Amino acid sequence: MAHAYTPGLKVTEQTTIRKIRRLPLLGDVLVKVGEMVNPDDVVAKTDLPGNPVSVNVAHDLACEAEDVPRYMVKKPGDKIAKGEALAKSSSFFGLSKRELKSPIDGSVELISGVTGQVTLREPPIPVQVKAYIKGKVVEILPREGVIIETPAAFIQGIFGVGGEVQGQIKLVAKTPNDVLDASSFSPDCKGQIIVGGSLVTGAALKKAIEVGAAGVVAGGIIDADLIALLGYDIGVAITGHEDIPITVIVTEGFGQIKMADKTFNLFKHIDGEVASINGATQIRAGVMRPEIIVPEHKPAGRVAADTTSEGLVPGTPIRVIREPYFGVLAEVVDLPPELQVIETEAKVRILRCKLEDGRVVTVPRANVEIIEG
Amino acid sequence: MSENSHGVRYQLDREINSILATDCGSTTTKAILIEKVDGEYRLIVRGEAPTTVEKPFEDVTAGARNAIREIEELTGKRFLDDKGVINPRRPDGSGVDIFLSTSSAGGGLQMMVAGVVKIMSAESAQRAALGAGAIVMDVISIDDGRLPYQRIQRIRHLRPDMILLSGGIDGGTVTHVAQIAELISAAEPKPRLGIGFKLPIIYAGNKDARGYVSKILGEKTDLRMVDNIRPVLEKEVLGPAREEIHNLFMEHVMAQAPGYDKLMKWTAVPIMPTPGAVGLGMQNAAKEHKMSVVGVDIGGATTDVFSVFGEEYELFNRTVSANLGMSYSICNVLLEAGVANIMRWVPFDIAEADLRNRIRNKMIRPTTIPQTLDELVIEQAISREALRLAFIHHKSLAVGLRGIQQVRDLGAAFDQTLTGQSHIDLMKLGMLIGSGGVLSHAPRRVQSALMMLDAFQPEGVTQLAVDSIFMMPQLGVLSTVHPQASAQVFDRDCLIRLGTSIAPVGHGREGEHAVIVKGTLPDGREVTEEVHYGKMRLIPLGEGQSAEFQIQPTRNFDVGAGKGRNVTQKIIGGVVGVIVDARGRQPFGLPTDKATRMKKLLEWIESLDVYPREVLARYASK
Numbered sequence: 001m002a003h004a005y006t007p008g009l010k011v012t013e014q015t016t017i018r019k020i021r022r023l024p025l026l027g028d029v030l031v032k033v034g035e036m037v038n039p040d041d042v043v044a045k046t047d048l049p050g051n052p053v054s055v056n057v058a059h060d061l062a063c064e065a066e067d068v069p070r071y072m073v074k075k076p077g078d079k080i081a082k083g084e085a086l087a088k089s090s091s092f093f094g095l096s097k098r099e100l101k102s103p104i105d106g107s108v109e110l111i112s113g114v115t116g117q118v119t120l121r122e123p124p125i126p127v128q129v130k131a132y133i134k135g136k137v138v139e140i141l142p143r144e145g146v147i148i149e150t151p152a153a154f155i156q157g158i159f160g161v162g163g164e165v166q167g168q169i170k171l172v173a174k175t176p177n178d179v180l181d182a183s184s185f186s187p188d189c190k191g192q193i194i195v196g197g198s199l200v201t202g203a204a205l206k207k208a209i210e211v212g213a214a215g216v217v218a219g220g221i222i223d224a225d226l227i228a229l230l231g232y233d234i235g236v237a238i239t240g241h242e243d244i245p246i247t248v249i250v251t252e253g254f255g256q257i258k259m260a261d262k263t264f265n266l267f268k269h270i271d272g273e274v275a276s277i278n279g280a281t282q283i284r285a286g287v288m289r290p291e292i293i294v295p296e297h298k299p300a301g302r303v304a305a306d307t308t309s310e311g312l313v314p315g316t317p318i319r320v321i322r323e324p325y326f327g328v329l330a331e332v333v334d335l336p337p338e339l340q341v342i343e344t345e346a347k348v349r350i351l352r353c354k355l356e357d358g359r360v361v362t363v364p365r366a367n368v369e370i371i372e373g
Numbered sequence: 374m375s376e377n378s379h380g381v382r383y384q385l386d387r388e389i390n391s392i393l394a395t396d397c398g399s400t401t402t403k404a405i406l407i408e409k410v411d412g413e414y415r416l417i418v419r420g421e422a423p424t425t426v427e428k429p430f431e432d433v434t435a436g437a438r439n440a441i442r443e444i445e446e447l448t449g450k451r452f453l454d455d456k457g458v459i460n461p462r463r464p465d466g467s468g469v470d471i472f473l474s475t476s477s478a479g480g481g482l483q484m485m486v487a488g489v490v491k492i493m494s495a496e497s498a499q500r501a502a503l504g505a506g507a508i509v510m511d512v513i514s515i516d517d518g519r520l521p522y523q524r525i526q527r528i529r530h531l532r533p534d535m536i537l538l539s540g541g542i543d544g545g546t547v548t549h550v551a552q553i554a555e556l557i558s559a560a561e562p563k564p565r566l567g568i569g570f571k572l573p574i575i576y577a578g579n580k581d582a583r584g585y586v587s588k589i590l591g592e593k594t595d596l597r598m599v600d601n602i603r604p605v606l607e608k609e610v611l612g613p614a615r616e617e618i619h620n621l622f623m624e625h626v627m628a629q630a631p632g633y634d635k636l637m638k639w640t641a642v643p644i645m646p647t648p649g650a651v652g653l654g655m656q657n658a659a660k661e662h663k664m665s666v667v668g669v670d671i672g673g674a675t676t677d678v679f680s681v682f683g684e685e686y687e688l689f690n691r692t693v694s695a696n697l698g699m700s701y702s703i704c705n706v707l708l709e710a711g712v713a714n715i716m717r718w719v720p721f722d723i724a725e726a727d728l729r730n731r732i733r734n735k736m737i738r739p740t741t742i743p744q745t746l747d748e749l750v751i752e753q754a755i756s757r758e759a760l761r762l763a764f765i766h767h768k769s770l771a772v773g774l775r776g777i778q779q780v781r782d783l784g785a786a787f788d789q790t791l792t793g794q795s796h797i798d799l800m801k802l803g804m805l806i807g808s809g810g811v812l813s814h815a816p817r818r819v820q821s822a823l824m825m826l827d828a829f830q831p832e833g834v835t836q837l838a839v840d841s842i843f844m845m846p847q848l849g850v851l852s853t854v855h856p857q858a859s860a861q862v863f864d865r866d867c868l869i870r871l872g873t874s875i876a877p878v879g880h881g882r883e884g885e886h887a888v889i890v891k892g893t894l895p896d897g898r899e900v901t902e903e904v905h906y907g908k909m910r911l912i913p914l915g916e917g918q919s920a921e922f923q924i925q926p927t928r929n930f931d932v933g934a935g936k937g938r939n940v941t942q943k944i945i946g947g948v949v950g951v952i953v954d955a956r957g958r959q960p961f962g963l964p965t966d967k968a969t970r971m972k973k974l975l976e977w978i979e980s981l982d983v984y985p986r987e988v989l990a991r992y993a994s995k
Contacts, residue, residue, distance in 0.1 A: 022568075023568075024563075025563065025568065025569075026568060026569050049561045051522070051525075051526075052522075052525055052559035052560065052561075053522070054521045054522070054525075054555070054556075054559065065548065109559070110555060110558065110559070110589070112551065112555055112589075114547060114548060114551040114585055115548055115551050115552045115555060117552065117555055119555060119558070119559045121559075143569075144568055158737050158738070159737045222726070222730070223726065223729040223730050223733050224726065224729070233704070233708050234704060235696055235702060235704050235705030235707075235708045235709070236674075236696050236701065236702045236704070236705050237701055237702070237704070237736045237737060253733075253734045253737060253738070254729075254730040254733040254734050254737075255730045255734070281737070283700070283701055283736065283737060283739055321734070321738045321741055322734075322738070322741040322742070322743070322744055322748070323731065323744065323745055323747075323748050324744065324745050326734065342744055343744060343745050343746050343988060344743050344744065344745065344746055344748075344749040344816050345816035345817065345985060346742065346743075346749075346814070346816045348742065363744065364741075364742055364744055366740055366741055366742045367741045367742065367744060369738070
């Protein structure tokens with residue numbers, strides 16, 4: 001049967017991270033297996049075909065499309081500089097002459113005697129893929145990219161915006177309930193990843209950008225503040241390519257929600273270390289969650305083995321992820337096997353759990369998330 | 374037909390007693406077992422498991438095996454061996470006679486279409502792609518209002534699975550379609566899957582331009598030529614293009630998705646894109662029941678709408694609203710519909726900021742379910758708007774050919790109908806079929822009926838049904854090899870009949886008589902319901918029952934025979950019954966004033982017993 005609960009987000013002080021770094025097109029891999037790389041090292045590169053530019057030669061020379069090939073000064077494949085003659089025509093026994101100049105530096109790709117258009121192409125656009133994390137190259141994907149591996153502390157968020165950045169972690173909240181507001185940011189936050197408790201306010205985000213923080217992590221964000229940050233509303237849960245100068249990750253959801261203790265405590269341990277973070281989120285098959293990776297983190301004490309949850313059992317720490325207990329942390333008390341009727345009259349699999357305030361309540365299993373280790 | 378992994382071709386002339394079919398969806402793989410019982414094909418059992426196209430499994434057959442294994446456990450029979458599904462059946466009883474599959478995993482089939490004129494060849498190409506089961510990522514045409522460089526950037530950015538290129542009538546000018554081909558060539562598009570592979574392009578335009586299109590695109594792309602989809606202006610020929618789309622779906626998309634090479638060997642029947650198979654199922658349903666059909670499948674990311682109209686049920690259309698769904702794209706419903714449109718279906722107050730945060734949290738945790746009644750009401754309100762918007766989109770594309778000359782007789786000349794009229798005639802609609810979690814799993818079936826009534830606003834007499842476990846994809850692909858089995862299971866096990874709606878078209882004053890419905894129920898009781906404008910009534914008529922009703926609209930209302938004209942018709946019952954919906958049509962009478970509207974919503978909810986009253990009253994009084 002399909003699991004009737006949401007597998008939790010990973011929060012662990014010690015795990016092995018493997019990152020595939022792949023080119024969009026075939027190209028060259030620049031590193032070797034076993035090589036150590038830093039986040040900004042280029043590990044693979046390729047050239048994307050340059051932008052094409054269509055020139056309506058028939059129109060510009062006022063001639064028929066089929067006459068275009070004979071008026072061309074350049075042939076397909078020829079290099080051409082901006083301002084250089086591309087095509088010339090003359091009429092009335094040479095009395096009227098027209099010359100058409102290239103609008104770009106590039107090459108001639110196509111001369112069409114059917115449409116009268118000429119396609120020029122700008123020089124290739126170099127594309128580089130960086131390592132993103134500090135680690136060791138463990139595998140080469142020939143002409144495509146590499147796989148980089150590192151032991152690391154690892155935290156998954158629930159939602160984020162903004163792309164891959166690196167910076168030093170700075171935990172400014174004293175408790176997981178604290179709110180990150182504008183006063184939490186000072187000029188020395190430049191280039192850092194600022195971590196708060198239950199919420200990052202709209203004013204805080206503005207200030208974070210102002211001081212040049214690389215990233216912000218908090219428990220929650222208000223919907224309207226996210227819209228203000230982006231300048232538009234997000235319709236579909238696919239992010240990571242926003243044109244914003246900061247990466248923002250929330251660990252719990254929308255609204256003010258206390259950051260899970262386990263997450264907050266791990267931030268205490270990695271405070272001051274350099275992390276690679278990415279806000280990219282994609283919620284569909286092949287779910288992608290935002291991440292905070294601290295490569296080569298040395299745990300202070302003994303760390304429990306990094307295991308994937310076996311599922312829900314009495315005692316499992318969980319978070320309720322839907323109303324009426326949204327955001328509340330709890331512990332599973334028992335898991336009755338039979339379906340039960342809930343307030344909506346739906347018959348569903350439920351569990352009973354003890355909330356932080358001591359109440360024992362019934363919640364559909366689909367509405368809880370295991371706090372993974 | 375190719376051999377399956379057991380080296381067998383299906384021989385459909387021999388007796389088929391058992392059929393196993395899977396649908397590999399983007400999140401769940403569903404398997405159904407059909408067997409012949411007392412001479413009839415029936416659904417025996419179903420199983421499901423998470424789809425395994427993504428990491429860590431990256432093999433679709435792992436999920437298919439898990440789903441089938443559930444069927445093995447439930448039936449105590451063996452269907453799998455190390456090569457896959459055992460077929461044909463062995464003397465020891467293991468295996469099945471036919472195995473087949475559909476798939477929308479890994480993003481389904483994503484296409485871009487291009488044509489010369491937006492409302493002509495490009496629209497025909499769009500219909501061909503949608504009908505074949507594709508998500509159309511963009512439609513490029515000479516007159517789409519974009520500059521050439523913008524079109525080129527868009528083509529480069531999207532990375533579709535394939536492009537369908539059309540344009541020009543056979544023997545017509547080649548210049549414009551050549552221009553589109555040059556644009557595509559300049560963009561050097563790359564396919565979504567398979568780094569280093571050439572992008573498949575199907576050319577279905579003016580046959581005189583084939584030589585030039587080959588010259589421009591032949592080397593850079595994997596170019597296929599099929600018959601023109603608009604050989605003359607007045608004719609649309611979608612078959613050859615759709616067939617080639619299916620071929621390329623198997624060759625390129627399926628062949629490169631993880632594990633599909635194995636799954637393809639399990640069956641001798643080509644794997645179909647899920648929406649293509651559902652479309653086939655809808656067409657079969659229309660022909661079988663001899664009535665026009667509108668079907669909808671509302672998922673987490675997308676909403677598909679299908680319609681089959683026409684004298685011979687030949688006008689089939691499918692649209693997919695790629696960003697209208699109940700989880701992944703739920704925020705887009707909020708964005709497109711607006712908070713006010715969602716809240717107009719909710720009979721209590723909720724702060725906008727709270728509503729927006731709730732919807733966002735549903736987006737990032739898509740598998741959660743409403744625990745409280747207010748959450749259920751809100752979710753069903755959002756679904757009404759997603760369905761409504763998807764239906765508007767559908768109506769804009771399910772139209773006759775545009776821009777063509779019409780032969781008019783004298784009568785029609787006065788009528789002055791335009792080209793490009795919608796095929797959707799809600800008064801002629803015979804059956805409305807809903808599927809997808811929010812409709813199929815609503816705690817009370819009447820909730821599904823009301824969501825469909827509010828979103829589609831069917832007119833006159835319309836049967837309502839939901840696809841119980843969404844087995845339409847499997848039945849669609851089954852119909853290509855065994856139509857009888859497909860039809861029998863569709864009729865007996867696939868649909869849950871909710872009942873029939875009687876909705877007079879017209880509007881009046883609150884309290885004014887709108888319609889009288891008279892009839893004799895199967896238990897001999899006479900019913901006479903006088904329904905006033907603005908009211909709803911429920912007449913009990915159970916599943917499997919029918920009764921002849923006389924429907925008498927008053928002079929401002931029409932139920933199919935014209936204003937004030939009576940209709941006598943056999944009405945089909947269902948798990949909900951017969952809903953007389955006198956809230957008016959054209960326009961639909963939903964009060965604009967908030968207090969009046971909430972009062973009305975509560976009144977309708979009470980009339981049909983839609984939600985538990987005491988619980989709802991608690992939220993309404995807050």
